[in-house]
Amino acid sequence: xxxxxxxxxxxxxxxxxxxxxxxxxxxxxxxxxxxxxxxxxxxxxxxxxxxxxxxxxxxxxxxxxxxxxxxxxxxxxxxxxxxxxxxxxxxxxxxxxxxxxxxxxxxxxxxxxxxxxxxxxxxxxxxxxxxxxxxxxxxxxxxxxxxxxxxxxxxxxxxxxxxxxxxxxxxxxxxxxxxxxxxxxxxxxxxxxxxxxxxxxxxxxxxxxxxxxxxxxxxxxxxxxxxxxxxxxxxxxxxxxxxxxxxxxxxxxxxxxxxxxxxxxxxxxxxxxxxxxxxxxxxxxxxxxxxxxxxxxxxxxxxxxxxxxxxxxxxxxxxxxxxxxxxxxxxxxxxxxxxxxxx
Amino acid sequence: xxxxxxxxxxxxxxxxxxxxxxxxxxxxxxxxxxxxxxxxxxxxxxxxxxxxxxxxxxxxxxxxxxxxxxxxxxxxxxxxxxxxxxxxxxxxxxxxxxxxxxxxxxx
Numbered sequence: 001x002x003x004x005x006x007x008x009x010x011x012x013x014x015x016x017x018x019x020x021x022x023x024x025x026x027x028x029x030x031x032x033x034x035x036x037x038x039x040x041x042x043x044x045x046x047x048x049x050x051x052x053x054x055x056x057x058x059x060x061x062x063x064x065x066x067x068x069x070x071x072x073x074x075x076x077x078x079x080x081x082x083x084x085x086x087x088x089x090x091x092x093x094x095x096x097x098x099x100x101x102x103x104x105x106x107x108x109x110x111x112x113x114x115x116x117x118x119x120x121x122x123x124x125x126x127x128x129x130x131x132x133x134x135x136x137x138x139x140x141x142x143x144x145x146x147x148x149x150x151x152x153x154x155x156x157x158x159x160x161x162x163x164x165x166x167x168x169x170x171x172x173x174x175x176x177x178x179x180x181x182x183x184x185x186x187x188x189x190x191x192x193x194x195x196x197x198x199x200x201x202x203x204x205x206x207x208x209x210x211x212x213x214x215x216x217x218x219x220x221x222x223x224x225x226x227x228x229x230x231x232x233x234x235x236x237x238x239x240x241x242x243x244x245x246x247x248x249x250x251x252x253x254x255x256x257x258x259x260x261x262x263x264x265x266x267x268x269x270x271x272x273x274x275x276x277x278x279x280x281x282x283x284x285x286x287x288x289x290x291x292x293x294x295x296x297x298x299x300x301x302x303x304x305x306x307x308x309x310x311x312x313x314x315x316x317x318x319x320x321x322x323x324x325x326x327x328x329x330x331x332x333x334x335x336x337x338x339x340x341x342x343x
Numbered sequence: 344x345x346x347x348x349x350x351x352x353x354x355x356x357x358x359x360x361x362x363x364x365x366x367x368x369x370x371x372x373x374x375x376x377x378x379x380x381x382x383x384x385x386x387x388x389x390x391x392x393x394x395x396x397x398x399x400x401x402x403x404x405x406x407x408x409x410x411x412x413x414x415x416x417x418x419x420x421x422x423x424x425x426x427x428x429x430x431x432x433x434x435x436x437x438x439x440x441x442x443x444x445x446x447x448x449x450x
Contacts, residue, residue: 030357037356125355156350219446234438242444276352338447 007177007238009151010040014078015222018048024162026079028063028116033099037082038177046079058110060090064115068097071111075127078162084171087127089118091136098167099140114158119147120227120277120326122175124317131314132278137169137256145254147171148213149229150186157252160208173227186260211258213265215223217245220271221335223262223288225251228325232233245335254284262288263295266304270296273305275325278295302340305333319342329334345439346401350418351411355387361385362410380418383411385390398422 002228004012008340017024026041027034032055035042045053069078071330081087082115094115101109121130138145144166148154158299161168162303214229215236222232236246250259266272272292274285289304307325315323351361360385368381368435369376376397382389398420 034357101433238438238440239444242446244444244446326439327440328442331440331444335442335444338445 001228003180003182004133004151004183005178005180006148006151006154007039008156008174009043009045009140009183010158010172011279013042013155013162014041017053017151017162020073023074023076024052025068025070025075026080027056027077028078029056031055036080038174039175040116040118042082051284060086060088061093064093064098067110067113067115067261068093068101071113072101072109076112076114076162077117079131080092082118083125083129084117084119084131084133087115087131087133094137094143094169095140097262099142102166103141110165112165113167114161114164115167115169116158117169117171118174118177119171120173120175121320122227124320127314128318130320132283132309133169134171134254135278135282135284136274137171138284141167144168144209144256146252147173147226147254149173149176149224149226149250150250151179152180152279153212153252155184161275171226175227176230179230190200196295197318201239209256209258211249211251211253211255211261214248214331215246217247218269219245219247219261220273220337221249221265222268222273222275222330222334223249223285224275224329225254228277230276231325231327232330235327235334238331239334246334251288257287257291259291262292263291265293266296267299270299271300271305271334272300273307273330273333273337275307275330275333277324278308279311280306281311285307305337307333330337346419346421347396347415348404349395349397350414351383351417353413354383354390356394358385358387358413360410360412363407364389364408367391367405368394368400369402371401374398374400374420392417394395394420396400396420397420 030037031052032045033040063079067079070077101111113129115333134145137143146157146161146168148157155168158170161170215231224232232248236248239246247269274288276283276285285306285308292304307329309323357391359386364382364384366381367379374394379391380394382391385424402419404416404418411417
């Protein structure tokens, strides 16, 4: 089979969503005629027409508000925020309406919308273009959050997000847009998002929000999603040179969290480190660490480690390599789990 | 010393071309790395491109007012040594490490 990039996989997923369901629409800044600043929607307006793939003004609250209204009239919109940092102008829609409308309407209104957000850093971009917004989104009730790590994962998870009956924030790791991978064939692809739970790598989980084990190991579990999965895979390869066997768990869904998958992996390794680009303080790693502490208090050999950013804004491009989780920082966190001694 | 021809970098956001508004250097000029070299205009904005390296300007490949495609030659510099190039999309560098792990004694 041929290879494809994540950008091509996302483009294919969007095309298949539009082809499969007439109620599916794509809206956002430059998604139509231009084909998206990262080419993710390239060719879709040409193929499906301006009624189904259309450009909006530069007004993110309007984009998301329009998507909410479309849902109320039976459509399944896929809205794009051009960059992570521009989700903040739309946050009132997210917090005040997307998160509440189903409850407010007593279940009469569902919001099957997908909000695509090119996310995270590492592409030497200017301010507002390298943010990690997963915690903000996952903290809101009734909103699901997912972030793929590879091209085929991106295809499968975007199809799952669009098919989901609830609003889903889909965080695309923009530093991985041009990463290549062998293309997985047809039906295997669509099912991929619902397989390979950390709880049982061979079993299909009914709920479809499973994590996946990227690499098996017995000494420590690295937990990540989106762009940081690749960072963990690199750190695991270095650790193997030192005789340390690292398990890498890709959460995929940040909400709902695959708690059973997390617990199953860490119950085996007894040590865990969560890796994300967002600041450590109140980052999603805090939630994962708390859950593991609650479920595995007697099993853990060390406190759950967290690798993330300091409490400062995302820096200028020249400094971002210092800010992002490096292999050395991940390895040091692993070492701390080995050196931990109970008081 | 080596001559190095630089192409119009990908200016991001899916833009495929830019128009040279003004050259800020002439053939024969010495330039420092990161010094403003040329002002270009895209459909989105006009922007100054910094010199990706220090050196001497050997050739300018487009006249002012001319439109250049992303990836087409823009200018040639004579460069003293490999001095690092900014303003290009960073290729994925192989990861490096310094930290070595000491595995736990008892598994």
